Amino acid sequence: MKLSKLFAVLVVLSMLLTACGQAAPTTAVEAPAATDAPAAEVPAGTEAPVTEPVNLTLSFWGSDLDTQVYQERVNMFMEKNPDIKVELMYIPSDYSQKVQTMIAGGTAPDIIQLSEDVHSYSSKGQVISLNDFVTKDSLDLKARYGETGGLTTAYSLDGNLYAMPDRGGALILYYNKDMFDTAGVSYPTKDWTWVEFLDATQKLTIRDGDTVTQYGFAAGGWWPWWMSFIYMNGGAILDASGQPVANSPEAVEAIQFYNDLVYKYQVAPSPEDYANLGTNSPDPLFAQGKVAMSTTGFWGIGGLKDATFNWDISPLFKNKNNATVVFGSGLAISKDCKNPEAAWKLIEFLTSEEGQAPIVEFKQDAPANIANLSGDAFLNQSWSSKPINMSALGDSANAAFALPLSPKWNEMMSVFDTNLGEVFANRAEVQPTMDVIQEQLVDLFAQ
Secondary structure, three states: OHHHHHHHHHHHHHHHHHHHOOOOOOOOOOOOOOOOOOHHHOOOOOOOOOOOOEEEEEEEOOOHHHHHHHHHHHHHHHHHOOOEEEEEEEOOOOHHHHHHHHHHOOOOOOEEEEOOOHHHHHOOOOEOOOHHHHHHOOOOHHHHHOOOOHHHOOOEEOOEEOOEEEEOOEOEEEEEHHHHHHHOOOOOOOOOOHHHHHHHHHHHOEEEOOEEEEEOOEOOOOHHHHHHHHHHOOOOOEOOOOOEOOOOHHHHHHHHHHHHHHHOOOOOOOHHHHHHOOOOOHHHHHHOOOEOEEEEOHHHHHHHOOOOOOEEEEOOOEOOOEOEOEOOEEEEEEOOOOOHHHHHHHHHHHOOHHHHHHHHHOOOOOEOOHHHHOOHHHHOOOOOOOOOOOHHHHHHHOOEOOOOOOOOHHHHHHHHHHHHHHHHOOOOOHHHHHHHHHHHHHHHHHO
């Protein structure tokens, strides 16, 4: 009998211990009011529902390095926000076409990397305004991106910001210090005017009879090159109301000066000269020591790591104004995103100083955040064997003009490329060509 009673006590204790060991609810729930109903009517071991994590997708283009850096950055975010899961969607080619197909099919990414075509999306209502998020977080865009707000103005339309700048290196001036020293020319600064710039290019150009063996400057037909000259001269592509002003006196004068560098002063290579030199870009000519000055972006630094000559970078010069193009990309929220608040939380982190740090650490690009552009990690490039004036990129951010990113950007650039190509090949005059461009743009914007 004693053994039977002991066995019964052990069974009861075992049942009590099992009940005590059941999982606790993951969220707090209100206790039910007291009742006389038997306890058996309340299911044993019932748990509160577990909240599922928010899932976000982010589409982007680029290289393997871009994939690596984006993954590093979203991992940092997810570590801080375990309730939000982010899946990267790498689209290496035909990016816009594939994203548009996904939008049409109802499978759009939640967050879309965009650049100059941002308003092709915003004008169709495919991405949402970020104004309310910026206001709610009291986010100071000038503090984050510099005095001009970086690309925030370009990424805005009708008072609405549609993408937060994520990467944003400016067009800067690369110069060969050895060539400058040999010619006895002072190094370029942002205070140079066109007069000083032209004087330097002439002194830095070397000829052997009729053959140029060293050019003072090199540019070409890419829109950031010639457009910067227009804005340096106080001109614009679109006025404040968004209407074309391509044939303004300031714009015409700028294109004339730009083209005269090639055909009048002969201090820069023509398209034919590029072909004879086996390239179509100033970057390789500069790296080969055939050009004293060229303008390009942050990526040019990587191509000069093994250069055998001394070189450095500077902000662009000016004529009436300091003005430069800021390249880059921004992050926008799709209209079909089911969790825009979570998407904004991710974007805000990725564009913060902490979220931009891997861009610098992995030498991916120039960050858009002015704090990173001005930070020691960016200014003191540990991999470089020679000092580089990296502050030129931060200084340039404060001289960035608002890109004329109309919803018809692609069509607008086609008009410029077709017509200016004739000017840059010396087959057409500047003034009548700019008049034709203006007429075609007016017709385009009237459609």
